Amino acid sequence: MKKILANDGIDEMGKSILEKAGFTVITEKVAQENLVNRINEEKYIGLTVRSATKVRRDIIDNCPGLKLIGRGGVGMDNIDVEYAREKGIIVANTPAASSVSVAELVMAHLFSMVRFLYDSNRKMPLEGDTNFAELKKKFAEGSEVSGKTIGIIGFGRIGQTVAKYALGLGMNVKAYDPFVKSASIKITFFNNQSIDLQIETVSLEDLLKESDFITLHVPGGEIITKKEFALMKPGAGIINTARGGAINENDLIEALNSKKVAYAALDVFENEPMPKKELLTHPRISLTPHIGAATNEAQERIGIELAEKIIEALKQ
Numbered sequence: 001m002k003k004i005l006a007n008d009g010i011d012e013m014g015k016s017i018l019e020k021a022g023f024t025v026i027t028e029k030v031a032q033e034n035l036v037n038r039i040n041e042e043k044y045i046g047l048t049v050r051s052a053t054k055v056r057r058d059i060i061d062n063c064p065g066l067k068l069i070g071r072g073g074v075g076m077d078n079i080d081v082e083y084a085r086e087k088g089i090i091v092a093n094t095p096a097a098s099s100v101s102v103a104e105l106v107m108a109h110l111f112s113m114v115r116f117l118y119d120s121n122r123k124m125p126l127e128g129d130t131n132f133a134e135l136k137k138k139f140a141e142g143s144e145v146s147g148k149t150i151g152i153i154g155f156g157r158i159g160q161t162v163a164k165y166a167l168g169l170g171m172n173v174k175a176y177d178p179f180v181k182s183a184s185i186k187i188t189f190f191n192n193q194s195i196d197l198q199i200e201t202v203s204l205e206d207l208l209k210e211s212d213f214i215t216l217h218v219p220g221g222e223i224i225t226k227k228e229f230a231l232m233k234p235g236a237g238i239i240n241t242a243r244g245g246a247i248n249e250n251d252l253i254e255a256l257n258s259k260k261v262a263y264a265a266l267d268v269f270e271n272e273p274m275p276k277k278e279l280l281t282h283p284r285i286s287l288t289p290h291i292g293a294a295t296n297e298a299q300e301r302i303g304i305e306l307a308e309k310i311i312e313a314l315k316q
């Protein structure tokens with residue numbers, strides 16, 4: 001019997017595609033420390049994870065029957081990918097499935113920032129009935145995004161999807177990516193008409209100096225520190241939905257407190273699942289708990305893509 005353990009869950013559609021192809025899919029959550037034993041006892045040949053379960057050398061070395069590790073999502077920093085592949089284990093992820101959801105969350109944060117929705121939503125339940133006029137004054141002086149410049153750092157799948165939405169809003173797009181010189185952005189309308197716009201990438205320095213808003217879509221690394229904040233326009237806004245640590249968190253707090261940066265939005269944090277309190281309580285940060293890909297549509301696409309990859313990889 002071909003058994004798969006979907007340790008961080010899998011969308012129903014993906015599960016049923018696998019079952020129709022003859023796999024048994026178990027979605028029970030096994031604690032990290034019990035995984036090796038359970039995989040061996042139950043003779044699982046496939047293990048799928050999202051970001052919670054870690055697949056390190058202990059599992060790779062001690063589960064000889066494991067043929068495939070599947071990651072529902074993009075980032076694979078919770079899996080020792082190279083080591084697993086050296087040992088002959090197939091490692092598959094679903095890179096394209098969540099781009100739209102992450103890019104839409106970026107736009108949600110952008111609108112939240114420019115109209116102070118993150119703070120208004122905190123204050124209105126407490127003071128909306130006693131202090132309405134004061135709050136109205138406090139949250140005045142928002143700005144429009146149309147006509148402003150958005151700087152996109154990392155011009156891959158998600159970065160280019162953000163560019164599409166930003167262009168649709170009449171924003172100027174600057175992109176930086178050491179590996180992408182230019183990209184053709186297809187803007188598709190509801191009736192399937194579309195137009196293509198060519199975006200040439202610029203240097204990081206130009207992007208930092210000229211952008212009103214900056215959004216990060218890199219696979220990792222520390223991209224924004226004190227030095228980069230110093231180059232930004234006073235009053236810029238910054239969004240991180242990529243990886244915790246892509247913006248140095250202490251430098252961000254300093255940039256916010258000195259008003260160099262007007263506001264920030266974070267979906268990812270250095271020490272998840274316990275982000276710094278100073279970030280969580282900061283009055284000028286729009287916050288979400290790493291939900292970039294957490295939409296019904298993205299999860300369904302992830303489940304289907306993962307199921308198809310598992311069937312293809314383990315078809316003999």
Ligand code: NAD
Nearest residue numbers: 074075154155156157158177179217218219241242292293
């Ligand atoms: P992608 O591989 O398509 O694009 C990443 C781009 O970053 C590539 O074009 C690469 O050339 C570029 N890059 C690499 N190093 C760079 C650097 N130092 N400076 C600038 N650009 C650099 O990946 P993607 O699908 O667009 O995903 C981007 C990020 O989003 C990943 O970190 C991924 O983990 C993250 N993500 C987050 C969520 C979430 O829930 N918040 C969900 C999905 C993906």
